[in-house]
Amino acid sequence: MKIGTLFGIGATLALLSGQAFAGAGHGAANGIGEPGKAENVDRVIEVEMDEMKYSPKSIDVKEGETIKFVVKNVGKLVHEFNLGTDEMWDAHKDEMRTMFQKGMMTMKRLNHAKMMEHGMMHDDPNSVLLEPGETAEVIWTFSETAEMGFACNVPGHREGGMVGKIAMNHH
Incomplete structure (x- = not known):
């Protein structure tokens, strides 16, 4: 019984910590849109990440448009593609710093x-974190x-x- 109770408490805490992470600057709750479905894609845009830059630097979209971003890290460092706002990225900054400090990256x-051990899989639908070549x-x-x-929220990159x-x- 104790093991089951401990497991239940642990599972609950894991879920709550995941919800806290997801709410801290990620996704649809911030009014930027929502995860799209492959069958609804209107357009495909290829994005390359290199050291401290993206190509293209600017993308035009229409309200309601579903875009599939194919993101490639052509650089020599880990980079992130994160759709969001300054407020979302500021909230995400501490989590990215923690990932470095705890040896996750x-x-x-x-x-x-x-x-996985720290419950920080960085698997939000508005973001990808890629090693070189991925x-x-x-x-x-x-x-x-x-x-x-x-933006790339790897410490120092957005800055x-x-x-x-x-x-x-x-229109």
Whole structure:
């Protein structure tokens, strides 16, 4: 009985910590849109991440448009593609710093076992964290929002200028 109770408490705490992480600057709760579905993709945009820059630097989208971003890290360091706002990225900054401090990531590698151990899998639908040479997809449906973009929240990268702009086209 004690083992079952301890497991239940542990599972509850794990779920709560995951919810706290998900709410701290990630996803639909912040009015930037919601995860899209592959069958609803209107357009595919390829994004390359390199040291302190994205290509393209700016992307035009329409309200309600579903875009599949194919994101490739062509650089030599770990980089992130994170759709969001300054407020969301500021909230996410501490989590990314913690990932470095706890050995979940280095400048060149991700340690998925440690990420799992700490309950910080970095698997939010508006974001991908990639090692050099990796490619991943983000499918997103955009809502009308003013100031949003994409940024790399690896410590020092956003501050170094690794930010891109999302421009909402209302026509």
